[in-house]
Amino acid sequence: MMNQAPVITIDGPSGAGKGTVSQLVAEKLGWHLLDSGALYRLLALAASHHGIETDDVEALKVLAEHLDIQFQQADDNAIEIVLEGEVVTQAIRTEIIGNQASKLAAIPSVREGLLLRQRAFVQEPGLVADGRDMGTVVFPEASIKVFLTASPEERAQRRLMQLQQKGDEVKLDELVKTIKERDERDANRPVAPLVPAVGALVIDSTDMTIDQVVDVIMVEAAKASYIAV
Numbered sequence: 442m443m444n445q446a447p448v449i450t451i452d453g454p455s456g457a458g459k460g461t462v463s464q465l466v467a468e469k470l471g472w473h474l475l476d477s478g479a480l481y482r483l484l485a486l487a488a489s490h491h492g493i494e495t496d497d498v499e500a501l502k503v504l505a506e507h508l509d510i511q512f513q514q515a516d517d518n519a520i521e522i523v524l525e526g527e528v529v530t531q532a533i534r535t536e537i538i539g540n541q542a543s544k545l546a547a548i549p550s551v552r553e554g555l556l557l558r559q560r561a562f563v564q565e566p567g568l569v570a571d572g573r574d575m576g577t578v579v580f581p582e583a584s585i586k587v588f589l590t591a592s593p594e595e596r597a598q599r600r601l602m603q604l605q606q607k608g609d610e611v612k613l614d615e616l617v618k619t620i621k622e623r624d625e626r627d628a629n630r631p632v633a634p635l636v637p638a639v640g641a642l643v644i645d646s647t648d649m650t651i652d653q654v655v656d657v658i659m660v661e662a663a664k665a666s667y668i669a670v
């Protein structure tokens with residue numbers, strides 16, 4: 442039985458702005474935040490540390506169930522992600538890890554292994570959950586469901602700028618290609634595919650600013666009587 446605290450789910454493809462928007466909405470409401478993609482990325486990194494291959498489904502399930510991770514508040518208020526005692530906040534953000542995460546995420550037992558851990562994030566006063574299947578599988582009873590998208594070219598452009606700011610050398614055409622491949626894999630896997638949840642508010646952010654997207658969601662939150670702090 443799901444905890445009673447309200448949940449807002451924000452699902453969508455890579456680079457649509459889910460992480461950015463989820464964080465801003467959670468801050469405005471004073472709610473908790475679940476970055477579910479980080480769990481799949483952490484699993485991918487842990488698997489590579491432990492030399493576990495993508496086809497070793499049993500070992501991956503056990504690893505998913507026992508992942509030793511912490512999300513802790515750093516001095517500047519940012520969230521620091523720790524895997525097996527090591528800070529990996531940046532290390533999990535590469536496109537290689539994102540791609541690997543997407544491969545592991547297609548394995549049903551891996552998804553099952555991470556399910557309860559994700560549901561445990563529901564706590565008062567509420568949770569904003571960012572991912573691919575937040576509204577469809579993990580929190581089907583969520584009160585507000587958003588499907589945030591943008592054109593693949595726009596998403597690749599955003600990712601390019603984000604990676605360049607971190608000093609990563611990447612090419613736009615390669616990013617468009619990997620983003621499309623990842624979309625394809627995420628949308629066509631048999632288990633928890635990337636699709637808008639029934640009743641989800643679909644927001645195409647291709648020509649919207651971050652603030653405009655946040656405002657649309659905050660209007661929905663206000664309609665549900667969730668008050669900004």
Ligand SMILES: Nc1ncnc2c1ncn2[C@@H]1O[C@H](COP(=O)(O)OP(=O)(O)O)[C@@H](O)[C@H]1O
Pocket residue numbers: 453454455456457458459460461462599600602603646649650651654
């Ligand atoms: N509506 C928007 N307009 C322009 N840039 C955006 C918008 N939404 C997000 N971004 C930027 O795009 C990049 C990817 O956003 P992110 O939140 O990481 O996407 P996701 O979590 O969906 O992969 C970030 O650098 C972010 O600042």
Ligand SMILES: Nc1ccn([C@@H]2O[C@H](COP(=O)(O)OP(=O)(O)O)[C@@H](O)[C@H]2O)c(=O)n1
Pocket residue numbers: 454455456457460477478479481482539542543544546547571572573574575623627
């Ligand atoms: N709820 C989720 C979240 C992520 N994922 C998988 O994990 C990968 C990385 O997720 P992410 O949200 O960190 O990726 P970006 O959208 O930031 O590129 C995705 O491509 C999905 O395959 C998933 O299957 N289900």
